[in-house]
Amino acid sequence: MALKVSVVSAHTEIWSGEANQVVAKTVEGEIGILGGHEPLLALLASGEVRVTAADGGKIVVDAEDGFLSVDHDTVTIVASKAALVA
Template sequence: MALNVNVVSADREVWTGSASQVVARTVEGEIGILSGHQPMLALLAQGEVRVTTANGEKVVVDAEGGFLSVDHDAVTIVAGKATLVA
Protein backbone atom coordinates (compact mmCIF):
# COMPACT_ATOMS: atom_id res chain seq x y z
CA MET A 1 0.00 0.00 0.00
CA ALA A 2 1.32 3.46 -0.86
CA LEU A 3 1.22 6.84 0.81
CA ASN A 4 -0.53 9.75 -0.88
CA VAL A 5 1.83 12.69 -0.37
CA ASN A 6 1.13 16.38 -0.88
CA VAL A 7 3.87 18.96 -0.21
CA VAL A 8 2.81 22.62 -0.41
CA SER A 9 4.34 25.95 0.49
CA ALA A 10 2.45 29.10 1.43
CA ASP A 11 2.10 30.09 -2.23
CA ARG A 12 2.08 26.89 -4.33
CA GLU A 13 2.01 23.13 -4.60
CA VAL A 14 5.58 21.78 -4.58
CA TRP A 15 5.13 18.02 -5.11
CA THR A 16 2.25 15.55 -5.11
CA GLY A 17 2.35 11.85 -5.72
CA SER A 18 2.42 8.30 -4.45
CA ALA A 19 5.26 7.27 -2.15
CA SER A 20 6.56 4.29 -0.22
CA GLN A 21 8.32 6.41 2.43
CA VAL A 22 8.61 9.99 3.69
CA VAL A 23 11.37 11.24 6.01
CA ALA A 24 11.08 14.73 7.51
CA ARG A 25 12.75 16.79 10.21
CA THR A 26 10.41 17.95 12.97
CA VAL A 27 11.14 20.13 15.98
CA GLU A 28 11.39 16.89 18.00
CA GLY A 29 13.75 15.14 15.57
CA GLU A 30 13.65 13.23 12.30
CA ILE A 31 10.66 11.00 11.56
CA GLY A 32 10.11 8.29 8.99
CA ILE A 33 6.62 7.52 7.72
CA LEU A 34 5.55 4.30 6.03
CA SER A 35 2.13 3.02 4.99
CA GLY A 36 -0.01 2.23 8.04
CA HIS A 37 1.58 4.95 10.22
CA GLN A 38 -0.55 6.14 13.11
CA PRO A 39 -2.29 9.51 12.60
CA MET A 40 -0.16 12.38 13.83
CA LEU A 41 0.52 16.09 13.56
CA ALA A 42 4.03 17.54 13.96
CA LEU A 43 5.75 20.91 13.60
CA LEU A 44 8.37 20.99 10.85
CA ALA A 45 11.89 22.18 11.52
CA GLN A 46 14.06 23.65 8.77
CA GLY A 47 15.56 20.89 6.67
CA GLU A 48 14.97 18.32 3.99
CA VAL A 49 11.83 16.32 3.38
CA ARG A 50 12.89 13.15 1.58
CA VAL A 51 10.28 11.21 -0.37
CA THR A 52 10.84 7.79 -1.91
CA THR A 53 8.24 7.47 -4.65
CA ALA A 54 6.26 4.30 -5.24
CA ASN A 55 8.61 3.44 -8.15
CA GLY A 56 11.79 4.03 -6.10
CA GLU A 57 12.76 7.53 -7.23
CA LYS A 58 14.03 10.03 -4.65
CA VAL A 59 12.43 13.48 -4.30
CA VAL A 60 14.00 16.05 -1.98
CA VAL A 61 12.25 19.21 -0.81
CA ASP A 62 13.99 21.89 1.25
CA ALA A 63 11.31 22.97 3.75
CA GLU A 64 11.24 25.70 6.36
CA GLY A 65 8.60 25.93 9.08
CA GLY A 66 5.06 24.60 8.92
CA PHE A 67 3.57 21.26 9.84
CA LEU A 68 3.28 17.63 8.81
CA SER A 69 0.04 15.65 9.06
CA VAL A 70 -0.47 11.90 8.67
CA ASP A 71 -3.96 10.42 8.41
CA HIS A 72 -4.99 7.13 6.75
CA ASP A 73 -1.90 6.88 4.50
CA ALA A 74 -2.25 10.54 3.46
CA VAL A 75 0.77 12.70 4.28
CA THR A 76 0.32 16.45 4.00
CA ILE A 77 3.27 18.79 4.46
CA VAL A 78 2.51 22.50 4.62
CA ALA A 79 5.66 24.63 4.82
CA GLY A 80 6.11 28.38 5.04
CA LYS A 81 8.81 27.98 2.37
CA ALA A 82 9.43 24.86 0.30
CA THR A 83 11.67 24.34 -2.71
CA LEU A 84 12.13 21.24 -4.81
CA VAL A 85 15.84 20.29 -4.82
CA ALA A 86 17.14 19.13 -8.19
Protein backbone atom coordinates (compact mmCIF):
# COMPACT_ATOMS: atom_id res chain seq x y z
CA MET A 1 0.00 0.00 0.00
CA ALA A 2 1.67 3.23 -1.15
CA LEU A 3 1.84 6.39 0.89
CA LYS A 4 1.37 9.90 -0.51
CA VAL A 5 4.20 11.92 0.99
CA SER A 6 4.90 15.67 1.07
CA VAL A 7 7.96 17.18 2.73
CA VAL A 8 7.89 20.97 2.87
CA SER A 9 9.84 23.73 4.57
CA ALA A 10 8.46 27.06 5.63
CA HIS A 11 9.27 28.44 2.18
CA THR A 12 9.14 25.63 -0.41
CA GLU A 13 8.23 22.04 -1.22
CA ILE A 14 11.25 19.79 -0.80
CA TRP A 15 9.86 16.49 -2.11
CA SER A 16 6.50 14.89 -2.81
CA GLY A 17 5.45 11.61 -4.33
CA GLU A 18 4.48 8.04 -3.57
CA ALA A 19 6.50 6.07 -1.07
CA ASN A 20 6.61 2.67 0.59
CA GLN A 21 8.12 3.90 3.87
CA VAL A 22 8.96 7.08 5.77
CA VAL A 23 11.30 7.21 8.77
CA ALA A 24 11.55 10.44 10.77
CA LYS A 25 12.90 11.64 14.09
CA THR A 26 10.28 13.02 16.47
CA VAL A 27 10.77 14.53 19.92
CA GLU A 28 9.73 11.13 21.32
CA GLY A 29 12.14 9.13 19.16
CA GLU A 30 12.42 7.73 15.65
CA ILE A 31 9.24 6.53 13.94
CA GLY A 32 8.70 4.41 10.84
CA ILE A 33 5.54 4.76 8.79
CA LEU A 34 4.15 2.20 6.35
CA GLY A 35 0.85 2.05 4.49
CA GLY A 36 -2.13 1.52 6.77
CA HIS A 37 -0.55 3.44 9.68
CA GLU A 38 -2.99 4.84 12.22
CA PRO A 39 -3.57 8.62 12.16
CA LEU A 40 -0.79 10.46 13.96
CA LEU A 41 0.38 13.97 14.73
CA ALA A 42 3.90 14.32 16.12
CA LEU A 43 6.45 17.07 16.76
CA LEU A 44 9.43 16.74 14.46
CA ALA A 45 12.91 16.87 15.97
CA SER A 46 15.99 18.01 14.08
CA GLY A 47 17.45 15.20 12.01
CA GLU A 48 17.00 13.12 8.89
CA VAL A 49 13.73 12.20 7.24
CA ARG A 50 14.32 9.08 5.14
CA VAL A 51 11.83 8.20 2.41
CA THR A 52 11.82 4.98 0.40
CA ALA A 53 10.04 5.99 -2.80
CA ALA A 54 7.60 3.64 -4.52
CA ASP A 55 10.21 3.07 -7.27
CA GLY A 56 12.79 2.00 -4.66
CA GLY A 57 14.74 5.27 -4.68
CA LYS A 58 16.00 6.70 -1.42
CA ILE A 59 15.34 10.33 -0.50
CA VAL A 60 17.02 11.89 2.53
CA VAL A 61 15.97 15.28 3.86
CA ASP A 62 17.71 17.14 6.66
CA ALA A 63 14.80 18.67 8.58
CA GLU A 64 14.70 21.01 11.54
CA ASP A 65 11.70 21.41 13.85
CA GLY A 66 8.08 21.22 12.72
CA PHE A 67 5.50 18.45 12.67
CA LEU A 68 4.62 15.16 11.03
CA SER A 69 1.05 14.17 10.21
CA VAL A 70 -0.32 10.82 9.05
CA ASP A 71 -3.91 10.49 7.85
CA HIS A 72 -5.39 7.93 5.42
CA ASP A 73 -1.99 6.93 3.94
CA THR A 74 -1.06 10.59 3.47
CA VAL A 75 2.12 11.71 5.25
CA THR A 76 2.80 15.43 5.56
CA ILE A 77 6.03 16.71 7.03
CA VAL A 78 6.34 20.44 7.63
CA ALA A 79 9.71 21.69 8.88
CA SER A 80 10.89 25.20 9.70
CA LYS A 81 14.03 24.39 7.68
CA ALA A 82 14.57 21.46 5.31
CA ALA A 83 16.96 20.53 2.52
CA LEU A 84 17.66 17.46 0.41
CA VAL A 85 20.85 15.64 1.37
CA ALA A 86 22.99 14.77 -1.65
